Amino acid sequence: MFNFILRRIAVVIPTFLGITVLAFALIHMIPGDPVLVMVGERRLDPEFYRQAMQRLGLDQPLYMQYLHYLQKLVSGNLGESLVTHEPVMAEFLKLFPATVELSICAMLFAAVTGLAAGIVAANRRGTAVDHVVMGSALTGYSMPIFWWGLVLIMLFSVHLGWTPVSGRIDLEFDIPAVTGFMLIDTLLSGEEGAFASALSHLILPAIVLGTIPMAVIARMTRSSMLEVLREDYIRTARAKGLSPVRVVVVHALRNALVPVVTVIGLQVGTLLAGAVLTETIFSWPGIGKWLIDSISRRDYPVVQGGILLVATLIILVNLLVDILYGVINPRIRHAR
Amino acid sequence: MTTPVQSANTAVAPEMAAASYSYPSPLAEFWASFRANRGASAALVFMAFMVIAALFAPWLAPHDPIEQHRDILLLSPAWTAQGQWSFLLGTDELGRDILSRLMHGARVSMTIGLVSVVLSLLPGIVLGLVSAFYPKAVGTAIMRAMDIMMALPSLLLAVAIVAVLGPGLTNTMIAIAVVSLPSYVRLTRASAMSELGRDYVIAARLAGAGKLRLMFNTVLPNCMAPVIVQATLGFSSAILDAAALGFLGLGAQPPLPEWGTMLASARDYIESAWWVVTMPGITILFNVVALNLMGDGLRDALDPKLKKLA
Numbered sequence: 001m002f003n004f005i006l007r008r009i010a011v012v013i014p015t016f017l018g019i020t021v022l023a024f025a026l027i028h029m030i031p032g033d034p035v036l037v038m039v040g041e042r043r044l045d046p047e048f049y050r051q052a053m054q055r056l057g058l059d060q061p062l063y064m065q066y067l068h069y070l071q072k073l074v075s076g077n078l079g080e081s082l083v084t085h086e087p088v089m090a091e092f093l094k095l096f097p098a099t100v101e102l103s104i105c106a107m108l109f110a111a112v113t114g115l116a117a118g119i120v121a122a123n124r125r126g127t128a129v130d131h132v133v134m135g136s137a138l139t140g141y142s143m144p145i146f147w148w149g150l151v152l153i154m155l156f157s158v159h160l161g162w163t164p165v166s167g168r169i170d171l172e173f174d175i176p177a178v179t180g181f182m183l184i185d186t187l188l189s190g191e192e193g194a195f196a197s198a199l200s201h202l203i204l205p206a207i208v209l210g211t212i213p214m215a216v217i218a219r220m221t222r223s224s225m226l227e228v229l230r231e232d233y234i235r236t237a238r239a240k241g242l243s244p245v246r247v248v249v250v251h252a253l254r255n256a257l258v259p260v261v262t263v264i265g266l267q268v269g270t271l272l273a274g275a276v277l278t279e280t281i282f283s284w285p286g287i288g289k290w291l292i293d294s295i296s297r298r299d300y301p302v303v304q305g306g307i308l309l310v311a312t313l314i315i316l317v318n319l320l321v322d323i324l325y326g327v328i329n330p331r332i333r334h335a336r
Numbered sequence: 337m338t339t340p341v342q343s344a345n346t347a348v349a350p351e352m353a354a355a356s357y358s359y360p361s362p363l364a365e366f367w368a369s370f371r372a373n374r375g376a377s378a379a380l381v382f383m384a385f386m387v388i389a390a391l392f393a394p395w396l397a398p399h400d401p402i403e404q405h406r407d408i409l410l411l412s413p414a415w416t417a418q419g420q421w422s423f424l425l426g427t428d429e430l431g432r433d434i435l436s437r438l439m440h441g442a443r444v445s446m447t448i449g450l451v452s453v454v455l456s457l458l459p460g461i462v463l464g465l466v467s468a469f470y471p472k473a474v475g476t477a478i479m480r481a482m483d484i485m486m487a488l489p490s491l492l493l494a495v496a497i498v499a500v501l502g503p504g505l506t507n508t509m510i511a512i513a514v515v516s517l518p519s520y521v522r523l524t525r526a527s528a529m530s531e532l533g534r535d536y537v538i539a540a541r542l543a544g545a546g547k548l549r550l551m552f553n554t555v556l557p558n559c560m561a562p563v564i565v566q567a568t569l570g571f572s573s574a575i576l577d578a579a580a581l582g583f584l585g586l587g588a589q590p591p592l593p594e595w596g597t598m599l600a601s602a603r604d605y606i607e608s609a610w611w612v613v614t615m616p617g618i619t620i621l622f623n624v625v626a627l628n629l630m631g632d633g634l635r636d637a638l639d640p641k642l643k644k645l646a
Binding site for chain 1: 480481483484487488489490491492495496498499500572576579580583584585586596599602603606607610613614616617620621624625628629
């Protein structure tokens with residue numbers, strides 16, 4: 001087991017180094033001189049220009065610059081935002097919980113509805129129910145979620161007035177950030193109605209963000225369930241006279257879940273990419289909106305640092321899924 | 337290698353050839369199998385209409401896509417109380433005919449899909465074949481590079497690329513092409529690797545075929561099935577990603593009638609004009625669904641082995 005984990009980590013390290021090269025190159029591929037970009041298009045004193053280049057380390061050869069960049073990364077220094085002059089890392093950590101909260105709720109929604117739909121479809125194979133579920137899954141899978149968000153806002157916020165249009169909580173509440181997760185913080189604060197407000201803000205974005213993972217999970221559950229239902233031990237269980245529900249939930253589901261768990265893990269990338277769109281639509285103050293805002297403000301250190309952090313996150317989660325999969329399924333562990 | 341079996345096969349071959357008149361040609365077989373899939377056939381018809389709309393948009397569209405009818409801003413669709421039949425799907429906030437914009441938008445989206453698929457398909461196939469034929473240093477290096485690109489979700493990587501190159505239609509196509517490269521490389525490599533050990537490849541090699549001939553004439557045609565399927569799915573994700581970039585303001589720029597860009601400006605009319613929001617989104621959704629259905633149909637028709645994985 002220990003060897004297996006070490007082997008997995010060894011595979012990840014070059015990928016991570018590659019990501020740092022990519023992030024480093026990102027800044028250097030921006031057309032134009034970085035110093036000129038920073039001070040604007042004004043006429044420059046050549047002496048000032050030389051000093052700025054030296055201060056930024058831009059007069060050194062490229063590989064030295066990269067090594068300096070790596071050195072700074074190791075100490076957690078991702079540079080400063082050109083707009084707020086705050087460290088990129090600090091901004092990321094401040095906004096990150098909002099994205100995590102949204103993603104977890106989206107994943108919960110996706111897993112619960114996707115699993116249920118997949119199980120029902122597999123057990124009613126070929127019926128109208130199956131066709132409806134698979135049709136919805138195809139639609140969900142193909143959904144332009146930025147439009148889906150707008151439609152849901154139009155329906156539930158504007159026409160029915162059930163949910164707020166944007167943000168994380170009503171402005172009247174001033175919730176101290178303890179954990180950074182609004183749902184938990186509102187409960188801790190004990191303010192009346194704060195939790196309900198946070199929940200009503202969260203529900204639409206979570207549905208929007210969870211739509212594609214839900215469709216993927218529903219498809220995967222169905223096909224994996226169909227596979228398992230053909231097995232001999234299911235026939236045995238049925239022959240023993242067990243109730244159909246027990247056969248499906250206890251005997252079949254447990255084995256059908258193994259590939260589904262992997263798929264859930266692999267959806268983290270989809271979630272973070274979807275967060276960019278979902279957060280933009282709902283003005284959700286997370287890292288997705290932060291990245292897009294920084295791009296339009298040409299705040300390159302934030303773009304560079306943010307992309308590096310998001311990629312690192314995805315690599316780590318995928319590593320975790322790999323290792324967990326090895327724990328669940330020993331065959332993987334010993335495969336080369 | 338397996339000489340006895342091979343010679344046995346060649347001995348049987350003339351009989352097989354004599355009997356083959358009763359078998360359909362591969363193309364006819366593929367077509368029959370594709371047509372048996374109702375969803376895929378419907379999708380094909382829909383896409384045919386879209387292609388016609390895109391190709392002939394300047395002649396078919398009732399209005400100029402960027403002409404502003406200043407006296408009828410935000411006109412609702414024709415079937416509603418205030419609607420006019422000359423503006424079937426209504427007009428947007430600048431009085432432009434939405435149907436005409438969608439039809440011209442089809443040109444933009446089809447172009448993005450086509451160009452970005454070709455731009456990533458061709459280098460993807462070459463890189464995939466090279467990494468299959470030279471698995472040691474070169475192959476490993478290529479696959480590592482692809483792993484790095486896959487570490488970021490495609491939309492985020494596309495956003496990063498556009499952030500560097502600047503927004504616009506051309507850069508959107510480049511970004512999407514770069515982003516979808518790894519899937520073609522991996523797919524080509526995987527199927528080329530499994531073909532490399534086959535007898536016909538070894539036979540061709542023994543017959544003295546050069547590396548290039550082996551790659552492109554011997555192995556590649558037998559790897560094309562999954563790549564074609566992937567290209568169809570790549571087309572649909574290109575349309576989706578391009579629309580997302582346009583929505584974020586990083587893709588095609590107004591007044592170009594790109595579907596995603598149309599939605600970006602529609603956000604302000606969510607309370608007053610539902611059709612401005614609804615129409616472009618439904619168009620994107622229908623196209624992506626149709627392309628995905630076609631991809632599924634192609635996969636089942638080209639490669640029955642993959643059917644189970646659906």
